[in-house]
Amino acid sequence: MKDNTSNQQRDAKSDTTSTLRFVDEFRDPTKARALIKEIENLLEQIPQATDRPLQIMEFCGGHTHTIFRYGIEQMLPGRIELVHGPGCPVCVLPMGRVDDCVALAERPDVIFTTFGDAMRVPGSKKSLLQAKADGADIRMVYSPLDALDLARKNPERQVIFFALGFETTMPSTALTVQQAEREGIDNFSLFCNHITTVPTIKAILDSPDMQLDGFLAPGHVSMVVGEAPFRFVAETYDKPIVITGFEPLDILQSLWMLIKQLAEGRCDVENQYSRVVPSGGNPAGLSAIHQVFELREFFEWRGLGSIDHSGVKMRDAYARFDAERKFSVPNLKIADPKSCQCGEVLKGVIRPWECKVFGGACTPETPLGALMVSSEGACAAYYNFGNLPELLAKRQHKQNKGAAA
Amino acid sequence: MCLGIPGQIVEIIDADDLMAKVDIAGVQRPVNIGCIVDAAHPPAQCIGDWVLVHVGFAMSRIDEDEAHKTLALLTELGEAQEELAAIKASKG
Incomplete structure (x- = not known):
């Protein structure tokens, strides 16, 4: 497969990727061409709607990244349009929550730990990266276990881990808290910002301007929760949904499976990623999640607003590991910058390049909106992998047309 | 954020804390x-x-049988297409 990563990035990776099991095998260009041909054949069996293409949403930011890195959109027949969903936890984190992180991190007794992706997300005054430059003790960690280790080694300090992510990441933070409990490490706590997939997909399906024809379901969320939670998409909303892996052939095969369902008039939950996703998910991971977390009544998403039951908080039994209860956080609602159109992009109403500030005031180096920060954000993907002058010219053309009309 | 990377377990470090050494x-x-x-x-x-x-x-434990099944299906798909193309060409 063509890989759109820069030469430098590729050189750094070349000696590692070949030893990864079932990675290269799922990048075979011959098989990719065969799948595209099959998709074209199937499309002939689906009556052409005159006014619009078939719209398929990949929910997960990891899928968005693969789609752009391998130029999958350009390979697909024009009748298929991919809509890039909100499944990037960094991208949907509201500004007020970043401010809470900064407030926690600036306490002199605190070591604030976070995954690297969250460092550059803008808050209303500063990002974590700026707070670190201003002297806050903020450390990037690969795993919540690394944060727990910092707590072990610094008993006189309070170590807070910024728990972020969907169901994929919840078992790791839940198990880390349980480990802290077993060892009696009381200077460790979570600032819990985990969010849930299913209520969010439901909110998208309930949105009045929804025109989607099917979904690629997030593979690694499914590895934890299993197939059953996605059944409502097929059964209640009559949309086909395919659990999808993260290599380019995974995406193409899932699109083929989805279009096959449409051609045959079926709506099922199918699992393309069976090498990693057992149909029942991960019982140990689910059990840890349910022991430590419970649903919040609602959670605020950047761009999408408040969605019922779309986040979790820590149960009372784990209150002493909950940074929100242990320390006071400002918990203010901060509106996104007016110039940003992140919400419309997240809902698929406009394409990233149609946003007024895309590529100008908002770039990966100086992001205004979170969609430009993470490599999984739709805006950063268009910026890094798209043809920038062409996209900006397209926007200009659209604006001129709008002004003329 | 939700990405994962395959690795192979090479050693159990602590069976009580369930920690293993993994080669990634x-x-x-x-x-x-x-x-x-x-x-x-x-x-x-x-x-x-x-x-x-x-x-x-x-x-998750990577299920090698499932991986091979998926790859075999994709290979068959490619072969079936080649055969069809050959049939069409021979009709010429």
Whole structure:
């Protein structure tokens, strides 16, 4: 497969990727061409709607990244349009929550730990990266276990881990808290910002301007929760949904499976990623999640607003590991910058390049909106992998047309 | 954020804390295996297993049979197309 990563990035990776099991095998260009041909054949069996293409949403930011890195959109027949969903936890984190992180991190007794992706997300005054430059003790960690280790080694300090992510990441933070409990490490706590997939997909399906024809379901969320939670998409909303892996052939095969369902008039939950996703998910991971977390009544998403039951908080039994209860956080609602159109992009109403500030005031180096920060954000993907002058010219053309009309 | 990377379990570091050493593309690091062990597959049997690692936790055992089945299906698809193309060409 063509890989759109820069030469430098590729050189750094070349000696590692070949030893990864079932990675290269799922990048075979011959098989990719065969799948595209099959998709074209199937499309002939689906009556052409005159006014619009078939719209398929990949929910997960990891899928968005693969789609752009391998130029999958350009390979697909024009009748298929991919809509890039909100499944990037960094991208949907509201500004007020970043401010809470900064407030926690600036306490002199605190070591604030976070995954690297969250460092550059803008808050209303500063990002974590700026707070670190201003002297806050903020450390990037690969795993919540690394944060727990910092707590072990610094008993006189309070170590807070910024728990972020969907169901994929919840078992790791839940198990880390349980480990802290077993060892009696009381200077460790979570600032819990985990969010849930299913209520969010439901909110998208309930949105009045929804025109989607099917979904690629997030593979690694499914590895934890299993197939059953996605059944409502097929059964209640009559949309086909395919659990999808993260290599380019995974995406193409899932699109083929989805279009096959449409051609045959079926709506099922199918699992393309069976090498990693057992149909029942991960019982140990689910059990840890349910022991430590419970649903919040609602959670605020950047761009999408408040969605019922779309986040979790820590149960009372784990209150002493909950940074929100242990320390006071400002918990203010901060509106996104007016110039940003992140919400419309997240809902698929406009394409990233149609946003007024895309590529100008908002770039990966100086992001205004979170969609430009993470490599999984739709805006950063268009910026890094798209043809920038062409996209900006397209926007200009659209604006001129709008002004003329 | 939700990405995972395949690795192979090479050693059990601590069977009580469920920590194992996992080789990820030549780099070895401690990984928690709490989510992939049970009575039927205790830690001692995990050596050599390929697992999907996410933020320091093995979250799934990679099912080689399923991987080969998926790849075989894709190969067949390509072969069927070649055959069809050959049939069409011979009709010429």
